[in-house]
Amino acid sequence: DADVTQTPRNRITKTGKRIMLECSQTKGHDxxxxxxxxxxxxxxxxxxxxxxxxINKGEISDGYSVSRQAQAKFxxxxxxxxxxxxxxxxxxxxxxxxxxxFGPGTRLTVL
Amino acid sequence: xxxxxxxxxxxxxxxGDNSIINCAYSNSASDYFIWYKQESGKGPQxxxxxxxNMDKRQGQRVTVLLNKTVKHLSLQIAATQPGxxxxxxxxxxxxxxxxxxxxxxxxxxxxx
Numbered sequence: 001d002a003d004v005t006q007t008p009r010n011r012i013t014k015t016g017k018r019i020m021l022e023c024s025q026t027k028g029h030d031x032x033x034x035x036x037x038x039x040x041x042x043x044x045x046x047x048x049x050x051x052x053x054x055i056n057k058g059e060i061s062d063g064y065s066v067s068r069q070a071q072a073k074f075x076x077x078x079x080x081x082x083x084x085x086x087x088x089x090x091x092x093x094x095x096x097x098x099x100x101x102f103g104p105g106t107r108l109t110v111l
Numbered sequence: 112x113x114x115x116x117x118x119x120x121x122x123x124x125x126x127g128d129n130s131i132i133n134c135a136y137s138n139s140a141s142d143y144f145i146w147y148k149q150e151s152g153k154g155p156q157x158x159x160x161x162x163x164n165m166d167k168r169q170g171q172r173v174t175v176l177l178n179k180t181v182k183h184l185s186l187q188i189a190a191t192q193p194g195x196x197x198x199x200x201x202x203x204x205x206x207x208x209x210x211x212x213x214x215x216x217x218x219x220x221x222x223x
Contacts, residue, residue: 004154042200043155043213090154099145100211102154 003027004103006091012109019078021106023091032074033100034058034066037088046089049074081110119198121218130188132217134201139182143204145211146175146186150197158186158199188219196221 007022023032031050035043045058049068063085065077078085086109092100124130136144142163147155161168161175161184168175174187184201198218202211 042215043202045210048210092154099157099160101157102147105152105154 004091004093004101006089006103006106008106009104010107012111013081014111015082017081017110019081019108021076021089021091021108023074023076023103025072025091025093025101025103027093027095027101028071029093029095029101030071031094031096032068033092033094034064034074034076035090035092036060037090037105043090046076078108078110081108083110086110119216119218121220123220123222124191125222126191126193128191130186130191130195130219132186132188132199132219134184134186134214134217136182136184136201136203136214138203138205138212139179141203141205144175144177144184145202145204146173146184147200147202147213148195148197149200149216155200191219191221193221193223195219 004025013019033048034046036046037043044060046060046064047058047066048056052068052071055066055068067075089106089108091103094100122132145160146158148158149155159170159173159175161177163179166177172189176185186199188195196219198216200216201214204211
């Protein structure tokens with residue numbers, strides 16, 4: 001969905017490096033989410049935000065942090081990347097209790 | 112393309128046949144369910160949703176059935192086409208905070 005964009009689309013980094021993944025949306029939604037997807041494990045929620053400055057931990061928040069400085073932007077950071085954080089990362093948005101719309105994903109590889 | 116599920120259950124159907132993809136959910140308090148389609152290299156895409164006060168909802172070529180008694184959800188795709196080949200996820204909403212919990216996914220393969 002072009003209304004939700006993620007950068008970068010692909011990233012290869014080394015263990016111990018700090019990485020930031022960006023998400024932007026033009027849907028005007030208040031709620032934004034970061035998910036991780038691993039083969040055979042579906043989507044797991046890392047962090048979510050219901051409004052600017054609102055931050056909530058999801059199922060697997062350890063090793064990650066987020067920032068929601070504007071309604072349209074939600075960034076995910078890996079302070080010190082480790083190999084088991086190699087995965088597909090998806091950002092999503094929603095308006096209240098409603099369908100979540102996903103971005104195209106970021107493929108992160110940590111060597 | 113991306114490999115989103117190396118060990119996913121797979122459903123293989125002939126083009127033109129109907130497909131039925133099943134999902135079991137665990138929380139009887141779940142009140143909202145969604146089916147997503149994920150094609151290789153792309154993010155999940157909304158297909159259809161259903162609320163717990165309904166047991167059936169139809170869209171274009173797709174029908175979702177909800178059986179709350181046995182906590183089971185199914186997605187029926189009529190006249191399956193090659194473009195339907197993808198991984199399909201069900202998701203359930205638990206509590207009013209719009210927290211979605213996703214199932215592990217099913218890979219649909221359409222044979223020409």
